[in-house]
Amino acid sequence: MMVLAGxxxxxELVEFAQRRRALIxxxxxxxxxxxxxxTAAPPFYAALSLTMLIAIIGTVxxxxxxxxERHSGLTLRYRTLPVTPGRLLIERxxxxxxxxxxxxxxxxxxxxxxxxxxxxxxxxxxLSTAAxxxxxxxxxxxxxxxxxxxxxxxxxxxxxxxxxxxxxGVFTPLSQxxxxxxxxxxxxxxxxxxxxxxxxGQPNLLPWETLLGGFGFLVGAAGLTGxxxxxxxxxx
Amino acid sequence: MKANTASExxxxxxxxxxxxxxxxxGVFDITLKLAAGEVLGLMGPNGSGxxxxxxxxxxxxxxxxxxxxxxxxxxxxxxxxRRRLGVMLDQAAHFxxxxxxxxxxFFARQFGLAGELARxxxxxxxxxxxxxxxxxQLVGEYSLGMQRKLNLVExxxxxxxxxxxxxxxLALDYRAELDLIERLQLLSLTGTAVLLATNDVHLAERxxxxxxxxxxxxxxxxxxxxxxxxxxxxxxxxxxxxxxxxPLDTLRSLxxxxxxNVDGDTVHIVLARGAxxxxxxxxxxxxxxxxxxxxxxxxxxGDLFLKLTxxxxxxxxx
Numbered sequence: 421m422m423v424l425a426g427x428x429x430x431x432e433l434v435e436f437a438q439r440r441r442a443l444i445x446x447x448x449x450x451x452x453x454x455x456x457x458x459t460a461a462p463p464f465y466a467a468l469s470l471t472m473l474i475a476i477i478g479t480v481x482x483x484x485x486x487x488x489e490r491h492s493g494l495t496l497r498y499r500t501l502p503v504t505p506g507r508l509l510i511e512r513x514x515x516x517x518x519x520x521x522x523x524x525x526x527x528x529x530x531x532x533x534x535x536x537x538x539x540x541x542x543x544x545x546x547l548s549t550a551a552x553x554x555x556x557x558x559x560x561x562x563x564x565x566x567x568x569x570x571x572x573x574x575x576x577x578x579x580x581x582x583x584x585x586x587x588x589g590v591f592t593p594l595s596q597x598x599x600x601x602x603x604x605x606x607x608x609x610x611x612x613x614x615x616x617x618x619x620x621g622q623p624n625l626l627p628w629e630t631l632l633g634g635f636g637f638l639v640g641a642a643g644l645t646g647x648x649x650x651x652x653x654x655x656x
Numbered sequence: 657m658k659a660n661t662a663s664e665x666x667x668x669x670x671x672x673x674x675x676x677x678x679x680x681x682g683v684f685d686i687t688l689k690l691a692a693g694e695v696l697g698l699m700g701p702n703g704s705g706x707x708x709x710x711x712x713x714x715x716x717x718x719x720x721x722x723x724x725x726x727x728x729x730x731x732x733x734x735x736x737x738r739r740r741l742g743v744m745l746d747q748a749a750h751f752x753x754x755x756x757x758x759x760x761x762f763f764a765r766q767f768g769l770a771g772e773l774a775r776x777x778x779x780x781x782x783x784x785x786x787x788x789x790x791x792x793q794l795v796g797e798y799s800l801g802m803q804r805k806l807n808l809v810e811x812x813x814x815x816x817x818x819x820x821x822x823x824x825x826l827a828l829d830y831r832a833e834l835d836l837i838e839r840l841q842l843l844s845l846t847g848t849a850v851l852l853a854t855n856d857v858h859l860a861e862r863x864x865x866x867x868x869x870x871x872x873x874x875x876x877x878x879x880x881x882x883x884x885x886x887x888x889x890x891x892x893x894x895x896x897x898x899x900x901x902x903p904l905d906t907l908r909s910l911x912x913x914x915x916x917n918v919d920g921d922t923v924h925i926v927l928a929r930g931a932x933x934x935x936x937x938x939x940x941x942x943x944x945x946x947x948x949x950x951x952x953x954x955x956x957x958g959d960l961f962l963k964l965t966x967x968x969x970x971x972x973x974x
Contacts (some may be wrong), residue, residue: 422792424758426765426774431751439753493747496716500743501766502735654718654733 463621478556506649548634742816
């Protein structure tokens with residue numbers, strides 16, 4: 421039976437569900453990467469790899485799709501819809517981030533099953549994952565404005581992403597006070613900390629601090645998406 | 657269609673509108689008005705700025721300078737403005753992994769149609785466009801003509817006050833073109849304003865009240881179609897299909913020739929009022945084997961454009 425979608429978020433979901441091959445790949449890929457990390461790798465390396473995986477899933481997917489739409493003319497068609505640019509971008513990116521969250525959910529479930537005693541970290545892990553995915557989608561959307569191809573999106577995404585991950589303390593523990601302060605201003609550090617906590621590692625923050633950070637970045641990402649709506653969707 | 661709309665309030669008005677791109681392309685200093693029920697044609701060769709102008713007027717692109725207002729509202733991002741526009745851009749642009757009906761349903765609902773009403777209108781429009789049998793087919797499997805028809809369905813479904821259509825007959829078969837002309841005439845009679853960007857002189861002459869000729873991004877001439885055609889009354893258009901090239905300058909220097917241009921192997925010549933095609937053939941004296949075919953016909957808007965610019969509009973009909 422044909423499913424009809426009348427809203428932007430419904431349309432994104434219907435299209436996602438109808439692309440069966442892409443659906444299987446999108447759901448299977450994080451799990452294939454996640455299984456050895458969660459079951460066999462030391463917590464620090466598992467947290468490092470999973471933080472990178474989640475950040476990349478958020479940024480590259482949205483950027484590639486939006487670049488493709490710009491070339492096919494769909495971006496222009498979206499502009500003629502009677503929807504404000506802010507609402508358009510929020511609706512599109514939050515749906516895309518939700519789909520990404522669905523993608524990484526099996527890995528999060530695996531972590532919970534493997535380390536059930538660390539349940540106090542689960543809310544923080546969920547919120548900080550959502551925040552990183554939404555911000556990643558926004559980064560991808562901005563990168564798509566600069567790119568002429570999905571390949572170029574990767575370039576514009578990785579140039580800021582890798583230093584930001586470093587400054588978040590993802591690659592190596594940070595000891596200098598200045599770097600520690602900077603890391604607390606970046607969403608990846610909260611995701612990394614919550615992953616370390618949930619994987620029975622040694623995080624520097626308490627669960628409630630990580631929860632608060634994740635929540636703050638989620639709200640901030642939503643606000644920023646609305647603010648950047650016009651710049652991302654309407655400028656040529 | 658309306659004969660005279662000068663005194664009527666404009667649904668769409670642009671003053672000194674410019675939209676420039678790097679490399680000097682774009683549209684510059686365009687002023688136009690569009691009244692309810694009026695059909696206005698934008699004509700010009702590829703690269704003349706038709707699509708750029710239509711995009712700005714359709715709120716898909718922003719003007720670099722000048723003023724535009726839709727229903728008196730200067731804000732192109734206002735949902736209340738966009739809800740009353742029906743837009744068909746130059747690119748078909750659909751969600752390829754969704755069916756034709758799913759695509760059209762999405763746009764109908766976005767433009768505020770309730771479920772039952774959207775279904776009724778879409779059923780009618782899909783039958784009108786000849787897409788009913790293909791409604792459950794993925795758009796990625798549609799031909800270009802079918803995608804363009806789907807664009808028309810999506811532009812018409814919410815019964816907009818202004819229709820902005822970029823090359824609406826492109827890739828349509830003759831039957832579909834006639835159906836479209838009939839529909840646009842009907843819509844114009846019921847007060848819908850229509851703006852067409854087209855190179856199809858037959859379409860423009862048949863349904864446009866006024867046309868604006870665009871050349872290198874500027875409006876070089878505007879007028880009611882009958883008045884524009886009067887300027888060519890008595891003159892003729894000669895088409896010579898050539899076996900090999902002939903010097904155009906020689907032809908252009910003849911007093912009988914108002915304009916001449918080459919399109920592929922065909923030379924288009926607009927003859928002055930009262931001039932005889934034989935005068936042209938006389939120039940080709942001794943080289944008659946160069947000409948493989950000759951056609952003389954009543955001149956049209958394309959010939960007026962040729963006369964004004966020395967450049968021919970692309971041929972959209974055989």
